[in-house]
Amino acid sequence: MGSSFSKLFAGLFHKKEMRILMVGLDAAGKTTILYKLKLGEIVTTIPTIGFNVETVEYKNISFTVWDVGGQDKIRPLWRHYFQNTQGIIFVVDSNDRDRIHEAREELLRMLNEDELRDALLLIFANKQDLPNAMSAAEITEKLGLHSLRQRTCTTPTLEHVLVPETLLKKRKTQEKAAAEKRVADTAARKARKAQRKVIFKRADQYVREYRSKERDEIRLHRQAKAAGNFYVPAQPKLAFVIRIKGINQIAPKPRKVLQLLRLLQINNGVFVRLTKATTQMLQLVNPYIAYGEPNLKSIRELIYKRGYGKVNKQRIPLTDNSVIEKSLGKYGIVCVEDLIHEIYTVGPNFKLASNFLWPFKLSNATGGYSIKKALHFIEGGDAGDRETKINKLIRQMN
Numbered sequence: 001m002g003s004s005f006s007k008l009f010a011g012l013f014h015k016k017e018m019r020i021l022m023v024g025l026d027a028a029g030k031t032t033i034l035y036k037l038k039l040g041e042i043v044t045t046i047p048t049i050g051f052n053v054e055t056v057e058y059k060n061i062s063f064t065v066w067d068v069g070g071q072d073k074i075r076p077l078w079r080h081y082f083q084n085t086q087g088i089i090f091v092v093d094s095n096d097r098d099r100i101h102e103a104r105e106e107l108l109r110m111l112n113e114d115e116l117r118d119a120l121l122l123i124f125a126n127k128q129d130l131p132n133a134m135s136a137a138e139i140t141e142k143l144g145l146h147s148l149r150q151r152t153c154t155t156p157t158l159e160h161v162l163v164p165e166t167l168l169k170k171r172k173t174q175e176k177a178a179a180e181k182r183v184a185d186t187a188a189r190k191a192r193k194a195q196r197k198v199i200f201k202r203a204d205q206y207v208r209e210y211r212s213k214e215r216d217e218i219r220l221h222r223q224a225k226a227a228g229n230f231y232v233p234a235q236p237k238l239a240f241v242i243r244i245k246g247i248n249q250i251a252p253k254p255r256k257v258l259q260l261l262r263l264l265q266i267n268n269g270v271f272v273r274l275t276k277a278t279t280q281m282l283q284l285v286n287p288y289i290a291y292g293e294p295n296l297k298s299i300r301e302l303i304y305k306r307g308y309g310k311v312n313k314q315r316i317p318l319t320d321n322s323v324i325e326k327s328l329g330k331y332g333i334v335c336v337e338d339l340i341h342e343i344y345t346v347g348p349n350f351k352l353a354s355n356f357l358w359p360f361k362l363s364n365a366t367g368g369y370s371i372k373k374a375l376h377f378i379e380g381g382d383a384g385d386r387e388t389k390i391n392k393l394i395r396q397m398n
Contacts, residue, residue, distance in 0.1 A: 019064050104142065269394075298391045
């Protein structure tokens with residue numbers, strides 16, 4: 001018995017599950033064979049009404065063997081077990097000469113089914129130990145097995161071996177997800193490529209705008225000097241505010257102003273639009289802060305080196321333009337250069353851009369502060385408005 005199964009399964013080498021259907025006429029000994037395989041011993045059985053199913057481990061293969069009853073009323077139901085079947089064991093009672101032709105008809109009818117076209121076939125001649133048993137050659141002739149050699153069949157490959165339905169569903173789901181991901185990745189690549197073109201175009205436009213503004217400032221200075229006048233630049237609209245003093249002995253009102261400015265720690269820095277209200281607020285906290293008008297270089301270095309965005313109340317580093325686009329894209333700010341431009345020009349979406357930027361956490365100033373940093377800057381201290389000289393302090397702390 002073991003050698004017969006060795007021949008049947010010799011081509012299979014991987015640990016896989018395989019579905020085997022064991023059929024034959026009633027009283028052929030199918031159930032006895034099944035439990036001999038499962039338990040390794042002969043057990044007393046009765047004709048099967050319905051089916052038995054057992055899992056048999058052989059070498060590196062797990063076989064699910066279905067033993068289906070062979071009564072004439074049950075045989076039409078065999079076809080319900082054909083789906084996903086990789087192997088057929090057709091059991092013949094070698095001692096039942098009267099029904100050997102009936103067995104042949106059932107075998108041929110079963111093999112004509114499309115679902116069994118690629119299934120392996122084993123004819124198991126049972127009860128060979130009885131004195132009146134037909135020989136293997138006689139059974140081969142009566143069943144017409146020589147003609148079955150022309151039957152088209154293939155050795156099952158890894159793709160044909162039975163796979164659990166849950167695994168098939170999982171594979172389909174994964175394949176669908178992978179296909180959707182490929183489509184999404186392709187669309188994302190195209191979108192990123194188009195977005196890069198827009199970003200480069202905007203960056204070039206901003207560079208021309210900054211250069212034009214710088215040339216205008218130089219031209220106005222020269223015109224005023226040539227006419228013997230003085231050029232007075234416009235009042236600054238932007239300030240960068242740095243907290244330089246701690247929380248000890250701070251009155252409630254200045255403490256509240258520092259909270260409104262989001263300056264909660266020493267060396268925190270924020271961009272502030274200069275209006276009448278914010279100027280008065282800065283005057284209230286003058287001894288605790290240093291501020292002034294940042295230039296383009298300072299703004300760019302701060303955002304590129306120490307820029308973090310506030311996304312869902314979390315501090316996220318600005319390592320990718322997508323972080324900015326997700327939060328400010330609907331306002332036309334899709335990249336770092338857009339953010340720098342909005343801050344530098346104090347554009348219409350300055351408040352949104354400034355609030356998006358997490359307060360900058362600067363280092364202690366290189367060389368330290370003055371001995372009396374609480375004094376105003378013009379008195380030799382560090383506090384208060386230092387106008388454009390704030391850029392030097394930013395270099396020391398960035």
